[in-house]
Structure formats: C-alpha cells, structure tokens
Amino acid sequence: MSDSAQDSVSQDSRTLADRVFARLQDDIVLGALPPGTKLGETELAARYGVSRGPLREAIRRLESRKLLERVPHVGTRVASLKASDLIEIYRVREALEGMAARLAAENMTDAEVAGLRELLSQHEQQQDLKEDTAYFQREGDLDFHYRIIQGSHNRTLIDLLIGEIYHLVRMYRYQFSMTANRPQKALGEHRRIIEAIESRDGEMAELLMRRHISRARENIEANNT
Amino acid sequence: MSDSAQDSVSQDSRTLADRVFARLQDDIVLGALPPGTKLGETELAARYGVSRGPLREAIRRLESRKLLERVPHVGTRVASLKASDLIEIYRVREALEGMAARLAAENMTDAEVAGLRELLSQHEQQQDLKEDTAYFQREGDLDFHYRIIQGSHNRTLIDLLIGEIYHLVRMYRYQFSMTANRPQKALGEHRRIIEAIESRDGEMAELLMRRHISRARENIEANNT
DNA sequence: CCCTGATAGATTGTCAACAATCCCCCTTGA
DNA sequence: TCAAGGGGGATTGTTGACAATCTATCAGGG
Numbered sequence: 001m002s003d004s005a006q007d008s009v010s011q012d013s014r015t016l017a018d019r020v021f022a023r024l025q026d027d028i029v030l031g032a033l034p035p036g037t038k039l040g041e042t043e044l045a046a047r048y049g050v051s052r053g054p055l056r057e058a059i060r061r062l063e064s065r066k067l068l069e070r071v072p073h074v075g076t077r078v079a080s081l082k083a084s085d086l087i088e089i090y091r092v093r094e095a096l097e098g099m100a101a102r103l104a105a106e107n108m109t110d111a112e113v114a115g116l117r118e119l120l121s122q123h124e125q126q127q128d129l130k131e132d133t134a135y136f137q138r139e140g141d142l143d144f145h146y147r148i149i150q151g152s153h154n155r156t157l158i159d160l161l162i163g164e165i166y167h168l169v170r171m172y173r174y175q176f177s178m179t180a181n182r183p184q185k186a187l188g189e190h191r192r193i194i195e196a197i198e199s200r201d202g203e204m205a206e207l208l209m210r211r212h213i214s215r216a217r218e219n220i221e222a223n224n225t
Numbered sequence: 226m227s228d229s230a231q232d233s234v235s236q237d238s239r240t241l242a243d244r245v246f247a248r249l250q251d252d253i254v255l256g257a258l259p260p261g262t263k264l265g266e267t268e269l270a271a272r273y274g275v276s277r278g279p280l281r282e283a284i285r286r287l288e289s290r291k292l293l294e295r296v297p298h299v300g301t302r303v304a305s306l307k308a309s310d311l312i313e314i315y316r317v318r319e320a321l322e323g324m325a326a327r328l329a330a331e332n333m334t335d336a337e338v339a340g341l342r343e344l345l346s347q348h349e350q351q352q353d354l355k356e357d358t359a360y361f362q363r364e365g366d367l368d369f370h371y372r373i374i375q376g377s378h379n380r381t382l383i384d385l386l387i388g389e390i391y392h393l394v395r396m397y398r399y400q401f402s403m404t405a406n407r408p409q410k411a412l413g414e415h416r417r418i419i420e421a422i423e424s425r426d427g428e429m430a431e432l433l434m435r436r437h438i439s440r441a442r443e444n445i446e447a448n449n450t
Numbered sequence: 451c452c453c454t455g456a457t458a459g460a461t462t463g464t465c466a467a468c469a470a471t472c473c474c475c476c477t478t479g480a
Numbered sequence: 481t482c483a484a485g486g487g488g489g490a491t492t493g494t495t496g497a498c499a500a501t502c503t504a505t506c507a508g509g510g
Binding site: 013014015017018053056057060061063064065066072073085088089091092094095096098099103154155156157159160164 | 238239242278281285286289290298314319320321323379380382384385389
Binding site: 266267277297298300 | 460462471
C-alpha cells in the first residue's frame with residue numbers, strides 16, 4: 001500500500017499507549033487477530049511488551065472506533081462483522097464520500113487534481129497489462145478514494161472517513177478476502193468522477209461518487225443473500 | 226431535553242471509567258468546563274473522586290470524540306472550537322442527515338412516523354403561544370433530528386451522528402449561546418420533511434433535509450464573517 | 451538589555467500489586 | 481437425570497507509587 005493510504009500513528013510516537021494503539025489496530029485490520037478473538041489483557045500486554053495501563057487506554061480508543069467489542073468485567077474481543085454491517089457502512093460511505101467528491105471538485109488545488117489524474121493513468125496501465133493485479137487494484141481503489149477525501153479540505157470529514165470508517169472497510173476486505181469483482185466498470189466510474197472534478201462540477205462529482213459506491217453496495221448485497 | 230435525545234452512559238454503569246466518562250462529557254458539552262480549560266489529571270481525579278487510571282481511559286475516549294485535545298507529555302484541554310469547524314460539521318451533517326432522512330422515509334414504522342407528527346404538533350403549539358420558547362425550540366429541534374436519525378434504522382449511521390457528531394453540535398450551541406434565529410422557517414421545513422417521510426418519498430426527504438441543514442449552515446456563515 | 455542554558459518543580463507516563471467481579475464446574479438435593 | 485446453589489480460579493477494575501518529560505524560572509554571559 002502506498003503511504004497516502006496510511007494514517008497509522010507513526011511508529012516513533014512519544015508514548016507507549018500510542019504505539020500499542022497503532023500496532024493493535026494494524027493487527028486487527030490486517031487480520032493477525034481474527035474477528036471474535038478473545039483479547040486477554042495480561043496476554044496482550046505480554047505480546048506488546050507493555051503493562052496493562054497503556055494497553056487499556058489503547059483498547060478504549062479502539063473500542064470507540066468499533067474495532068473492538070468490550071463487555072465490562074467480562075472481556076474484549078475483536079469486532080466480528082456481519083454482512084449487514086458492511087451494507088450499513090456503505091450507506092454512510094455513499095453519503096460522506098459523495099459530499100467529499102463535491103467539496104473536492106470545489107476545493108482541490110490544480111496540483112492535487114493533476115496528481116489524481118496521474119494516479120488514474122497508472123491504474124489504467126495496470127489494467128491493460130492484464131496481470132494478476134487484484135491486490136494493487138484493491139489498494140489502488142482505496143488510494144483513489146483517499147485522495148478525493150483529502151481533496152475535500154474538510155478536516156472533520158477527512159477524520160471521520162479515514163480515521164473511523166475506512167479501518168472497518170479495510171478489515172472487511174481482508175476478512176472476506178474481497179477482491180474487486182468489477183474492476184473494469186469501477187475504473188470507468190473513476191474516470192468520470194475525475195472528469196467532473198476537473199471541470200469543477202461539484203454536483204456531478206457527488207452524483208457520480210454516490211452512484212459508484214451505491215453500485216459497490218448492490219454488488220455486496222447480491223453476493224450475500 | 227427528553228430522553229430520546231440522551232445517549233449518555235447511564236449513571237449506574239458498572240465501571241468507574243464509564244461513569245467518569247459520562248460525567249466529564251456532560252461537563253464539557255454543557256459548559257461547566259469551558260473550552261480551552263486545562264485539565265490536570267490529578268485535579269480532575271480529585272474532582273470526580275477516582276484515581277488517574279479510569280480517568281485516563283475516559284480522557285482517551287473523549288479525545289476520540291474530539292471533545293478533548295491532548296498533547297503527549299503536556300496535557301489535555303477542552304476542545305476550543307472555531308466557527309470554521311462548525312461549518313465543516315454542518316457539511317457532514319448535511320450528508321449524513323440527508324441519508325438518514327432518506328432511510329427514515331423507507332424504514333420508519335408507521336408508529337414512529339405518527340410519533341414524529343405528534344412531536345411536530347407540540348412544536349407548532351409552542352410556536353403559537355409566542356412565549357419565550359427559545360430553550361424548548363432549541364432542544365425540540367434536536368429532538369426532531371434525533372427521531373429521524375433513529376428512524377433510519379441504520380446502527381452505524383445512528384452511532385456516528387448521535388455518538389460523535391451531535392455532542393459537538395450541542396457544545397457549540399452552548400458555547401456560542403446560539404438561539405434559533407429562524408424558528409418559523411425551520412418549523413415549516415420540518416413540516417415538509419415529515420410530509421415526505423409520510424408519503425415514503427426517500428429522495429424528497431433527503432433533498433429537503435439537506436436543504437434544511439444547508440440553510441442553517443448559511444445562516445451561521447452569515448453571522449460569523 | 452537580551453539571549454542562552456541549567457535547574458527545580460510540577461505534570462504526565464508507566465508499572466506492579468490489590469480488590470472486585472464473573473465464569474466454570476462441582477456438589478447436592480429433588 | 482436435571483436444576484439450583486456455592487466455591488475456586490481466573491480475569492478485569494482500581495489504586496498508589498515510581499519514572500520520564502516538559503515548562504517556568506533564574507543565573508550568567510555576550
């Protein structure tokens with residue numbers, strides 16, 4: 001994954017609690033700790049080489065992000081996700097990323113727009129090669145969405161999507177081993193979104209982004225019913 | 226405020242950390258701890274009668290909700306909010322509550338719709354009395370929005386709006402002593418939104434809700450430039 | 451007079467021990 | 481055989497002390 005798709009707390013964070021938060025989050029999102037895993041505090045503290053104090057602070061933060069489920073006096077386990085949850089998340093993505101696309105069309109700098117266009121070209125080349133590009137497509141898709149979100153220049157929106165929603169989306173992808181099952185169509189939709197942004201048509205950009213995510217949701221619904 | 230607008234952790238939560246989290250959140254949102262206040266851990270621990278362990282867990286959770294700003298090794302202070310932040314939040318509200326209204330039109334039970342209509346009638350009566358109903362209008366407005374959000378029947382969306390966004394909105398309202406400066410118009414807009422929901426027109430409900438929140442945002446922008 | 455650097459105090463970060471709660475399982479009785 | 485109750489063990493919740501870091505103050509030199 002490229003750096004632009006990363007938001008983990010940098011490895012040299014000043015406090016143990018921040019570091020263990022970042023490491024624990026990665027272990028959850030990337031699947032090292034499968035969903036439903038019971039997380040004993042003593043065991044985890046040993047695993048990360050910290051005491052239970054900082055660990056519990058990290059757990060409370062990950063609980064806020066819905067990556068962990070905690071029951072008082074009982075314990076904490078990795079969030080176990082149902083398909084219906086993913087569909088709910090896609091409704092939220094449709095709303096938020098639609099707004100992000102609108103704001104990106106209005107607020108992105110010309111340099112940012114050029115970079116986005118450049119990214120699309122790379123994806124189209126990979127597509128032409130017909131290689132096994134599933135991994136790169138998957139992360140490339142995220143990269144595309146990340147850039148538009150950042151382009152909204154709305155800090156609240158960026159933090160919500162990248163800080164809270166996308167970790168869940170990534171966890172789902174790893175959990176279900178979801179490969180992009182409509183890469184050709186998705187690429188075309190990306191192209192039209194960029195065109196709308198280039199012509200600074202916020203309304204059109206929002207419409208296209210919403211349709212793009214809505215179709216992805218329908219695709220999920222079709223494969224899980 | 227009516228119970229439906231409350232989501233605070235109930236007072237008899239099982240753990241100290243949960244209780245202090247709820248109390249600290251109320252103190253921040255309701256203004257007992259003004260924005261910018263430096264929060265010393267020892268001092269706070271004494272105030273709430275707990276040790277620093279549970280307190281720090283509560284702080285980390287409130288930091289996730291953007292109610293607190295923390296700098297490692299320096300300290301924690303109550304989030305100090307700029308008008309531009311509020312405008313960013315209203316963009317997010319426009320997107321999320323628009324979606325909520327759409328889903329509410331599709332998913333609300335008939336009983337929920339009837340309750341919403343009942344609530345509107347109460348607000349219209351208060352309006353007719355021409356009393357000093359600023360407080361009730363303000364909280365009543367929140368109640369209206371809360372109900373539609375709940376009516377979406379989308380747990381992810383509900384948690385996002387009520388668990389993370391609305392605390393910030395309420396804090397702003399207290400902080401800026403914002404009184405509804407267009408109650409008449411807002412009430413009319415509420416009525417049209419309910420009509421759309423009653424006729425199960427999700428697209429129209431979303432459009433009207435977005436316009437409603439967008440106008441509130443423009444109103445804020447006009448008063449802060 | 452202003453800038454630099456060291457020091458002292460206070461505050462935050464971390465840890466390990468103690469207390470409270472829950473869960474499992476076994477006994478006991480119908 | 482099965483249900484109800486209690487006890488042991490393990491896990492979580494909480495605390496107070498110790499260590500690390502920052503900030504404010506003040507002395508000294510330019």
